[in-house]
Amino acid sequence: MILFKQITDIQHYIEKLHREGKTVGFVPTMGALHNGHISLIDLSKKNTDVTVCSIFVNPTQFNDPKDFEKYPVTIDNDILLLEQAGTDILFLPSVKEMYPGGMELQKPYDLGFVETVLEGAYRPGHFQGVCQVVHRLLDIVKPDKLFMGQKDYQQCMVIKKLIELTGIKTTLVIAPTQREPEGLALSSRNMRLSTDEKEEALAIYQTLKHIKNNFTTTSFTNLAAFATDFLHKEGFSRVDYVAIADAETLAPTDNYMPDKKYVALVAAFKGEVRLIDNMLLN
Numbered sequence: 125m126i127l128f129k130q131i132t133d134i135q136h137y138i139e140k141l142h143r144e145g146k147t148v149g150f151v152p153t154m155g156a157l158h159n160g161h162i163s164l165i166d167l168s169k170k171n172t173d174v175t176v177c178s179i180f181v182n183p184t185q186f187n188d189p190k191d192f193e194k195y196p197v198t199i200d201n202d203i204l205l206l207e208q209a210g211t212d213i214l215f216l217p218s219v220k221e222m223y224p225g226g227m228e229l230q231k232p233y234d235l236g237f238v239e240t241v242l243e244g245a246y247r248p249g250h251f252q253g254v255c256q257v258v259h260r261l262l263d264i265v266k267p268d269k270l271f272m273g274q275k276d277y278q279q280c281m282v283i284k285k286l287i288e289l290t291g292i293k294t295t296l297v298i299a300p301t302q303r304e305p306e307g308l309a310l311s312s313r314n315m316r317l318s319t320d321e322k323e324e325a326l327a328i329y330q331t332l333k334h335i336k337n338n339f340t341t342t343s344f345t346n347l348a349a350f351a352t353d354f355l356h357k358e359g360f361s362r363v364d365y366v367a368i369a370d371a372e373t374l375a376p377t378d379n380y381m382p383d384k385k386y387v388a389l390v391a392a393f394k395g396e397v398r399l400i401d402n403m404l405l406n
């Protein structure tokens with residue numbers, strides 16, 4: 125695996141690959157890697173000639189500075205996992221390298237409705253920061269394919285919109301959420317959970333399954349209320365949302381219509397750790 129820290133170096137290298145007719149797959153990450161990330165590397169390796177991974181804990185997407193400070197950093201282990209997975213290139217820039225002119229966003233991205241709901245509503249500015257860094261990374265890496273996990277469902281929608289807005293010639297590939305055998309969605313934040321908390325956090329998966337089993341026959345409002353109650357009973361200190369929404373737009377809806385696709389999404393706190401998960405319902 126070749127490690128680059130400077131933008132110009134990786135750019136020159138990737139330009140050469142493109143000139144040789146090689147296709148490039150890209151997996152952007154913030155490190156603290158787990159099997160969910162590695163499944164994206166595997167998918168990229170299957171679908172492109174050269175796989176690039178980036179590790180950059182992007183300060184501009186943390187609306188809560190405490191969350192940024194506590195974000196797990198496990199760089200040695202990350203490098204080991206990426207090597208084992210056969211990653212070709214790791215891009216590991218510094219904050220200065222990524223934002224030489226400062227972190228201020230010059231012009232906000234016009235993301236529309238998708239930025240106003242759920243994560244957008246609870247983490248103001250988060251998706252602007254995500255777009256800022258992903259736009260910059262796509263400009264640097266110029267990948268043919270970008271691989272992201274369905275675990276961050278709304279983020280995937282936002283990146284789809286970013287690609288539309290900017291006209292960047294990269295195809296977004298969304299890979300299924302990877303879970304622990306019992307169902308807990310893999311997340312870097314799980315590292316901050318105790319063994320007991322991890323077990324209790326399973327309630328999110330159980331609640332999503334309950335919604336999936338009942339959404340054609342029960343009103344969405346009732347299902348969401350039941351789920352919120354269940355999570356509180358299972359020891360979640362705060363439930364930001366349980367939402368059942370149109371899978372294409374994230375517009376809230378209340379009743380099932382057979383010709384529509386739906387997704388259930390949850391954000392809740394286990395202790396101090398904010399967990400998100402989702403499930404496509406049909």
Ligand code: PAF
Pocket residue numbers: 152153154180182185254257258276279
């Ligand atoms: O999903 C993440 O890890 C981050 O939001 C991303 C896409 C790497 C941008 O910093």
